Amino acid sequence: MPQGAGSGPRGRYHHGELRAALIEASFDLLAESGLAAFSVARVARRLGVSTAAPYRHFPDRDHLVAAVAAQAAVELRERFVEAAEEAGEDPAERFAATAGAYVRFAGTRGAGFDVIFAAELDRLHDDALAGAGRPLMDLLLDLAQQALGQGPEASLTLVEHHVVAAHGYVALHREGFFARRYEGVAALADRAVAGSRTLLRGMREPPPRPPGSP
Template identity: 35%
Template structure:
């Protein structure tokens, strides 16, 4: 095509179109990549759309705002953690409480270390709105209920001397803190290792002694 003056006309601008099979998942994946490279604070619908190769308006077909997108990331993380826990507990043939507690602790910490981007999003204060973020709350409670079941068993074994909820909170704080300090660097630096596994194994006897005490 030429212009009246004989020169070539500029080619029409191609509109950026979406070519992925699953827009929602592509946006979640782009969000995780952004968090891994920068941090949660860098996430915006516009930036995620740019990284996913779609128009700035495309994310609004699935997410009303940034928090809705982050909630999808958190839900995916909890679902993956729950699946991993299901598999770990199925493989744990040890009938004793200590063996199951160790399996769950290993599962939690290894997931956090292997999926730090999910982990950063899963415990945000916003998800406390159970009505607004019902799916995140449900998956989070499914994970916590597993721990409550174990601490209720420990409480029964102790003749009721241990409060199961308080025990669950303390075990959760232990594994969560261990994983967080490793992911953020201080614990990794102080331990002088490149894997959390040796430290985790040395620590497991301590938490088991707390949970399975008679």
């Protein structure tokens, strides 16, 4: 039993658990304040460890963020799979459901596409992170393809609008834009799903008339 945390409900992290605890606390901090306000010192403080302790496990702030991002990518993909499963058989509903899953995940867990694909982390060449983003997008492309029944180019366009809209809800939520309109993330997630349905419906329709065509 390599631990001694029994001295209190939130005992200190003595041996070997700090790395995982840092990542978990980082999610909380990101959810509360976003990536820009994220700091190693704040994570350490809320775990009750010294500000120096994290540097035993991560060389700097960005490597900690990268570890969070890599785990977020894996978790988010799981939420996507679950959401599609729960949505039933209709490919349109399976696709749209991932917008809700995104808003709920990024809204409560704090790490979404902004963290997972953050440009700041590019220079790290973190293998775990580099390999984590692709399966996420591939899954969405696959669901879009099945919902749309058109070529890969159209699917990519749909996924882009879909992802951008879902992230837009999270971003504006975090900035307080919806503060006076909605209570929580769950309501916004439903709006995002409705938005994706609308988007899909719009892409199945032919454009009314390209300006200037006969």
